[in-house]
Amino acid sequence: MLPKMLPKNIYNMKIFFLLLFFICLFNNTIIAENISSLEQVITLRVQIAVLQNKIEELEKRLIEGVIQRDKAINNAANSVDKRLESMNEFRSQLKDQSSTFVTKEYYDGAHKDLSGQIELLKLYQANQEGRMWMFGTAIGVFVTFIQVIIYFFTKKNKL
Secondary structure (H helix, E strand, O other), X not given: OOOOOOOOOHHHHHHHHHHHHHXXXXXXXXXXXXXXXXXXXHHHHHHHHXXXXXXXXXXHHHHHHHHHHHHHHHHHHXXXXXXXXXXXXXXXXXXXXXXOOOOHHHHHHXXXXXXXXXXXXXXXXXXXXXXXXXXXXXXXXXXXXXXXXXXXXXXXXXX
């Protein structure tokens, strides 16, 4: 028993087979197109896989770069912290040292007192020099007076 679709006469059978041939030919071209589309899809999937591998590599390199950058930043931060710590120590040493310095007000007062004492010492020295000069002159006059008296007494005794 033939399916109901099949024609009953030969002429119709020729047309039927011709149609069947064209349908198969059309199906082959569609299949060929589908195969080429599948090949393109496969090619695209391969390219996507390659790109995904490259992306993963780049992500790894980026992560490594970020890790190295973070290490460098941490090292730099540590060195800056050490420098700042040493600067703070130096600052505290300077602060301790400056606390032992004389203040300007104290220095000015002490300088004024010392200047006054120096003036008094100069005056005392001048006074002492004057007294010594006077004492030397008095001794000189006394010695001269004694010599004059001795001269006159020795001259009267000779006469």
